[in-house]
Amino acid sequence: MTLSVSPEDIRKQSISTELKAPVSDEEMQQAVRTLLLGLGEDPDREGLLDTPKRVVKALKFLTSGYHQSLDELLNGAVFHENANEMVLVRDIDLFSSCEHHILPILGRAHVAYIPNGKVIGLSKIARICEMYARRLQVQERLTQQIADALQGLLQPQGVAVVVEATHMCMVMRGVQKPGSWTVTSSMQGVFADDARTRQEFMDLIRHRASFH
Ligand SMILES: Nc1nc2c(ncn2[C@@H]2O[C@H](COP(=O)(O)OP(=O)(O)OP(=O)(O)O)[C@@H](O)[C@H]2O)c(=O)[nH]1
Numbered sequence: 389m390t391l392s393v394s395p396e397d398i399r400k401q402s403i404s405t406e407l408k409a410p411v412s413d414e415e416m417q418q419a420v421r422t423l424l425l426g427l428g429e430d431p432d433r434e435g436l437l438d439t440p441k442r443v444v445k446a447l448k449f450l451t452s453g454y455h456q457s458l459d460e461l462l463n464g465a466v467f468h469e470n471a472n473e474m475v476l477v478r479d480i481d482l483f484s485s486c487e488h489h490i491l492p493i494l495g496r497a498h499v500a501y502i503p504n505g506k507v508i509g510l511s512k513i514a515r516i517c518e519m520y521a522r523r524l525q526v527q528e529r530l531t532q533q534i535a536d537a538l539q540g541l542l543q544p545q546g547v548a549v550v551v552e553a554t555h556m557c558m559v560m561r562g563v564q565k566p567g568s569w570t571v572t573s574s575m576q577g578v579f580a581d582d583a584r585t586r587q588e589f590m591d592l593i594r595h596r597a598s599f600h
């Protein structure tokens with residue numbers, strides 16, 4: 389199996405800690421301690437003693453997508469197959485972090501493609517979403533990166549990605565609009581060129597599954 393995403397592209401998908409100024413966990417924890425002090429808290433009270441350590445651990449997990457690559461998460465699960473009907477994985481839960489405030493973006497992704505000789509393991513579609521979500525993001529880029537990854541890996545007839553999400557930076561602070569949510573999409577190939585294919589995708593992401 390040959391991937392059309394070059395090793396160089398795949399390498400660029402992950403940000404190596406070696407390339408960045410090395411910052412120790414200790415220094416990161418000190419920074420959280422400073423934040424706590426700035427908030428008027430006492431970082432030495434019992435409940436906060438381990439908070440710097442916990443915050444650093446949590447943030448590292450929430451951005452662990454920087455250290456993953458498509459190659460690694462795919463584990464070879466691209467198969468030659470003569471399917472040429474739409475494949476859609478719907479309602480993939482997404483937990484990301486906005487790059488402006490480092491606050492949660494909570495939502496769902498719907499990802500479809502029409503194969504062109506190759507299919508991908510279904511779980512890998514959710515893993516691709518997760519890898520890009522676990523970085524500091526804007527919703528538009530997250531949506532585009534998911535679509536570009538599938539396009540690059542499969543050269544399908546088309547890819548469609550819709551992300552529906554609510555941004556805690558717009559809910560809990562700032563403009564404070566709890567009911568608001570944002571829809572972003574990336575349509576490539578036949579989904580961009582053919583209104584009927586795009587409509588079929590839009591209908592499929594709206595219909596109720598019979599087993600629900
Ligand atoms: N396009 C886009 N904007 C986002 C996303 N997440 C957060 N934002 C916006 O980024 C903008 C940052 O604006 P600034 O004025 O620099 O920051 P701010 O003062 O915190 O803005 P407010 O949220 O309006 O209080 C805000 O309008 C956010 O709503 C995203 O995924 N995509």
Ligand SMILES: [Zn+2]
Pocket residue numbers: 486487488489490491555557558
């Ligand atoms: Zn934000």
